[in-house]
Amino acid sequence: MHPLHASLHNELHARPSIYFDGPAILHHFAFLQESVQRSALLNQLAEAADIRMETSAAQQIVDCQHLTLKWEQHTEFFTLTVMQHIDADTPQWPSPPTLLKPLLEENAQAIVSATLLRIESAHQWAGSVEDYGFDHPTGSRVAGNDATIWSDFQLNENHINRLLLVNNSLDRYRLGRMARRLFDIETYRMMAMLGLPEAKHLSHELAQYEQQLTTLSTQHAEQQQAAPEPLFKSLTALSAQLERCGAQTRQRFSATEAYARIVFTRIEELREERLGDYPRLGTFILRRFQPAVRYCAAMSQRLETLAASATRLNDLLRTRAQVEIEVQNSKILNSLNERTSSQLKIQKAVEGLSIIVISYYLFSLFKLGLQSLNALGAEISPLTAAAVIAPLSIGILSAIAWRIQRVKKH
Incomplete structure (x- = not known):
């Protein structure tokens, strides 16, 4: 099996609900805290409830002092849910349990959502939503008319939002999932509003x-x-x-x-x-x-x-800067082309002058040679001299021109 197979599969069971029979009171708090602060909060909770907490786990459900505690670690926040059953002495909207008061007071600045859910049976509730102190309440039948939810979404003196669920025929499992949905709506709504x-x-x-x-x-x-x-x-x-x-x-x-x-x-x-x-x-x-x-x-x-x-x-x-640079480069290239053209013209002129000068010196040398031969008594006719000098001059000039072209090419 892949090393992550078990942990990935168990994600299906990572967020269980608290299953219970009503009537009951549930307190739900969401703390906007980092992991280090969560560890301190869990240690505080373990000390207050006198139970062992698995701080490395994603969630845990424990029973203590007639209460059911459930905590969960999320990416950005930490949630704590406390369930207690209702008896004759339970106030209509009770304060959080005594064991949680020090923890809540110390971490009050981190509480981003606080919800109090009262669950009553359809045949035992007061019969009128006004009897629960709601001002301009909202209400809905939910879960196929198996329950009714009421709230006015007004915070009480402790900055807690109150919800009332009147249960018609939800069993303990559906009741637990319904409570979780309501808490998710409140918690994620507040987290989204950040x-x-x-x-x-x-x-x-x-x-x-x-x-x-x-x-x-x-x-x-x-x-x-x-x-x-x-x-x-x-x-x-x-x-x-x-x-x-x-x-x-x-x-x-x-x-x-x-x-x-x-x-x-x-x-x-x-x-x-x-x-x-x-x-x-x-x-x-x-x-x-x-x-x-x-x-x-x-x-x-x-x-x-x-x-x-x-x-x-x-x-x-x-693009504008690039166009300007290209225009400048074009002007520079045109200037270089003009300079190159001028240099070529000058070079051609120099080559022509060089050939003329060389030709002049060649003919001068041939003339001196002929004069020397005449002084030695060798008579050479002008026609013979032209026949010898002309091809020789042409050959020498051609060799010089070929050499100049080869140097230019290299």
């Missing part, structure tokens, strides 16, 4: 960068004769700023998109049906959640578009 502040901050930066790019584009269009170096420097600085923005926000916006897809999937899994005149739970969430997700996606797309525009302007400037 991209919204960055998107708003990025919007102000992009407005400035768009103005700069517009100015540079105008200068490029209207100042074709100006030197491109200042534009290159400004555009390079702008591209560096856009790349910095992309590096800072790319991961957050990608995470927002991924978390939003999980929220959309979990809402679909609820299989909601309308409950009277109340707005549906999923519709209420999506109506306010989707615009934020789309805003983050729009900012990401706006940044990519701006970076692409800067790249195109950079390409135009490079």
